Amino acid sequence: MHLFPKTNISSNKHQNDVILIACADGKFHIVNNNGRIEKxxxxxxxxxxxxxxSPDGAGLLTAGEDGFIKIWSRNGLLRSTVIQSDVPCYxxxxxxxxxxILYTKSNTLIIKSLxxxxKINKWKAHEGIILCVAWNANNNLILSGSEDGYSKIWDSFGQQISVxxxxxxPITSVSWSPAGDMYIIGSYNLIRLCNANGWSHCLDRPxxxxxxxxxxxxxxxxxxxxxxxxxxxxxHIIDREYTWKNYVCTQTGRKVVSIKDLLTDQNDQLDYPDRVIQIALGFNHLVIATVKxxxxxxLTSWNTPVTFDxxxxTISMILLAERCICVIERAGISVYSYMGRLLATPRCGSRPETLGRAAVSLGPDSFAMVDQADRKSxxxxxxxxxxxTELLVGLRASSVVAWCCARAATQPDWLALTTISKDISDLxxxxxxxxxVDGIVCICRxxxxxxxxxxxxxxxxLLKHVASNMWQEALQLCRTVEDETLWACLAVLxxxxxxxxxxxxxFALIHQYYQVCYIQHLRVCTSDESFSPVFK
Known part of the structure; x- marks a missing residue:
């Protein structure tokens, strides 16, 4: 059984409220929101x-005991039979x-591109028959469960992440959370909640x-x-805990959040009219998103919150910065001030709700996002x-990269001069x-x-000096350290x-003499105090 995904391909809400049901007699039914079988x-x-x-709502697939996998149109018309196998496809x-399409064949996982x-990508995933699979859009990771009693996480290239x-x-069901930060596995009289790296959060035996x-x-x-x-x-997911400095915030119920100051040992309980969906704590603010x-x-006044509709x-993420907050939901990305005023609505090529927390970040006055359309590049x-500050740090497979002056992205040669990279292993x-914090990067292995x-x-x-308009202190820092990357950052800023x-x-100390000549030309040719050079 599968509910039609929420997409923007149709303005008719009831037309999208249809359910796909597979049956033991080899048939599938398309049922509308009134319970009537349409097809x-x-x-x-x-x-x-x-x-x-399909995630885009353009069609559907079915897999059967006969080993066939077929693709159908949205209205139930056969488009193609993509797989013909001699074993059942579970x-x-x-x-x-x-x-x-990702499908199972005995103990093997196979990814077939349409x-x-x-080329087909296939690998042996388990010792027993694979009974269930799930593929998350946020982290692009695959989860599988088998008769051998193991659940495993894979990337899309077949590399094992965890077991x-x-x-x-046997593991009879697996499912990723929409955000990709947790998953559930089901077995005989067992249900287990784990984080994205495979660590168990909770175990129940109903x-x-x-x-x-x-x-x-x-x-x-x-x-x-x-x-x-x-x-x-x-x-219902509860006991989610968030920390910032001396504050600890815990969701203790569906509509209840408790906050504690570790220094004063003061406890406060916040009740909300609707179910709490997302929580963000930082920058002297606590942001709570409910259904509506x-x-x-x-943090100094709990009783008078700013609210906006x-x-x-469906909110997938809340990001906090010093002067603004970013709310990511299916309808789009929105940036608000802490007074609840809408500041911007950044556009992204992919569906906003499929953005993972590792792929986006909100800076003091900038929004950064990893291109989801081309993960390989x-x-x-x-x-x-x-x-x-405006220091942006990225993590690669075996290195950490700091873009010390992200504003130089429009000038590739300047961006290269202001970039620091350090190789690192065993991540x-x-x-x-x-x-x-203060140039110290905390990485979770x-x-x-x-x-x-x-x-x-x-x-x-240096970025802190520049933000405070302390140019002489910035110069003194560069002269003391005598580092070319630091001089390049100062030059660009x-x-x-x-x-x-x-x-x-x-610019002279990093051997950018053409830029030095250009600056000297500007200083000679104009005495107008209002003159502002163009970013060259």
Whole structure:
């Protein structure tokens, strides 16, 4: 059973509220929101074991006991039979971009692109038959469960990210949360919640028999599970904890959030009229998003929050910066002030709700995002702005990169001069950047341990001097350190802020003589104090 995905391909809401149901007799049904069967198709010989709408809503696929995988139009007309196998196919799903299909064949996982020129990617994933698979759009990771009792996480190239402990019974269902930060596995009388790296958060043993299917709500706060005894389990994610300096915030109930000051040992409890979806704590503010509204609390005053209505109830992420907040939902990306005023609506090529937390970051006055359309070219696993300055840090497979002057992105040669890279190993699979403070980068390894790396302390100090308009102190820092990258940062920043004397000295010391001559030409040719040079 699969509900039609929420897309913008049709303005008729009821036309999109349709359910796809696979049956043991080989048929699938398309049912509308009133429960009426709109279409019945005889798809397979034997049971129809898997069915799913494509993420873009343009079609659907079915997999059967006969080993066939077929693609159908949205109205149930056969387009093609993409796979003909001699063994039953227990799992088949679309890729996040709807351009490929992941399916199981005994103990093997296979990714088949719908582009005829692309090569098939297949690998042995388990020792037993694979019973269930899931593919997340945010982290682009694949989750599989098998009769051997293991669940495993893979990237789209077939490299193993993590493997679970061995369970006593086969894994019968797996499901990623929409944000990709957690997943659920189901087995016989067992349901387990894990984080994206495979660490177990919670384990429950309901007397329900095998759990055959698990589905998350679109906001990632609730889930439902279909059980062998005919029951349906419902669960809500609570006890999420957030920290900032001496404050700890914990969601203790569906509509209840508690906040504690560790210095004064003061506890406060905040109740909300609707279910809490997202929480963000930082920069002296606590931001709570419910189904309908967003509440902005100051840490000094809990009783008078700023509120504004949300465009849609499905929020995937809230990002905080010193002067603004960013709300990412299905309707788009919105940047607000802490007074609740809409400041900007950045555009992105992909669906906003598919952006993972590692792929976006909000700076003091900038928004950075990893290009989701071409993951192979970017090779950036995680990006984060510094908490205090415009220092942007990115994490690659075996190195950490700091773009000390991200504004120089329009000038490739200047960007190269202001970039610091440091090789690093033993990060494990799926690492991420936690924070950047005073040029010290905190990285979470694949095994959950934290690594603190001194990457750009002097550029961070320089950026603070420039933000405070302390140009002489910035010059003194560069003269003391005598580092070419630091001089390059000062040169670019001074040029942007029209500090020609400082820029001339800095460009000379990094051997950018054409720029020095240009600055000297400007200083000679004009005495107009209002003159502002163009970013060259």
């Amino acid at each position: 019945t198709v005889n798809a397979h010989q034997g049971a129809c074991l898997a069915t799913q709408w 799992g088949a799903i679309w890729s996040p971009d709807s351009n490929a 582009n005829s020129n692309s 679970s402990v061995k369970h006593d019974q 007397s329900t028999g095998s759990i055959y299917s698990i589905a998350w709500s679109s906001d990632g706060t609730q889930l439902a599970a279909a059980c062998a005894n005919g029951h349906v389990l419902f669960a 509204q967003c509440f902005i609390h100051k 949300l465009k849609e109830g 970017s090779q950036v696993l995680s990006i984060t702005w510094s908490a205090d 494990g699979r799926n690492p991420s950047i936690v924070s950047i 694949g095994n959950g341990s934290l690594l603190h790396l001194s990457l750009a302390p002097f550029p961070e100090k 001074a040029w942007q802020y029209n500090q020609l004397a400082v820029a001339e000295e800095a």
